[in-house]
Amino acid sequence: MLSQAVQDYLKAIYKLQGNKPVSTTELAKELNVSGASVTGMLKRLSTMGLVSYNSYHGAKLTPAGEKVALETIRFHRLLELYLKEKLNYPLDKVHEEACRLEHFISEEFIERVNQILGDPKFDPHGHPIPTKEGKIESFDELPLSEAEIGKNYTISHLDDDNPELLGYLESLGILPDTKIELIEKSPFYGPISLKLLKSQKIHTIGYEVAKRIFLRNTN
Numbered sequence: 048m049l050s051q052a053v054q055d056y057l058k059a060i061y062k063l064q065g066n067k068p069v070s071t072t073e074l075a076k077e078l079n080v081s082g083a084s085v086t087g088m089l090k091r092l093s094t095m096g097l098v099s100y101n102s103y104h105g106a107k108l109t110p111a112g113e114k115v116a117l118e119t120i121r122f123h124r125l126l127e128l129y130l131k132e133k134l135n136y137p138l139d140k141v142h143e144e145a146c147r148l149e150h151f152i153s154e155e156f157i158e159r160v161n162q163i164l165g166d167p168k169f170d171p172h173g174h175p176i177p178t179k180e181g182k183i184e185s186f187d188e189l190p191l192s193e194a195e196i197g198k199n200y201t202i203s204h205l206d207d208d209n210p211e212l213l214g215y216l217e218s219l220g221i222l223p224d225t226k227i228e229l230i231e232k233s234p235f236y237g238p239i240s241l242k243l244l245k246s247q248k249i250h251t252i253g254y255e256v257a258k259r260i261f262l263r264n265t266n
């Protein structure tokens with residue numbers, strides 16, 4: 048089994064890389080470590096064949112590295128759902144607990160968790176769960192901060208790395224799979240009002256919060 052640090056680096060590169068390689072600075076910020084230790088680790092990952100790394104361009108996952116990253120993400124997201132659904136964890140606690148557990152469980156353990164949960168497609172934050180074969184669904188999303196007034200949307204996912212924020216959103220009923228209408232948007236990055244279509248409740252939230260809520264068009 049690969050070390051916890053290796054798994055965390057691969058996961059972080061997967062999260063940050065779009066079509067372009069990830070810089071040492073971006074990774075250092077994401078993992079909260081020094082630039083020097085990032086460089087050392089990237090060299091190690093490159094000799095392991097998990098990352099292609101060049102000090103000018105940055106790091107990119109190789110197919111082998113992507114496979115490990117997606118497996119770790121599968122473990123993480125299934126654990127989060129298990130904690131929420133079967134152990135009654137509140138939404139704001141599942142990410143941290145899953146971050147710890149994901150490094151210590153076996154494939155057999157996670158497949159049993161998957162079976163008990165009925166082969167789910169999404170974690171409790173609305174992120175897609177990679178399949179056992181390492182396939183992950185992608186769909187078009189936009190942050191609430193860029194949504195249009197008067198249009199209906201479905202919340203697709205919430206950023207999972209801020210427990211206080213998640214607890215707050217959960218208390219308002221702003222959760223994945225909820226249908227909303229955008230009511231009002233103040234200019235200059237001001238507050239945004241949305242209506243929960245089911246309860247007809249209206250909530251006003253800050254622009255910075257809206258950037259962490261992701262939507263898809265309701266069809």
Ligand SMILES: [Zn+2]
Nearest residue numbers: 123127142207
């Ligand atoms: Zn998480």
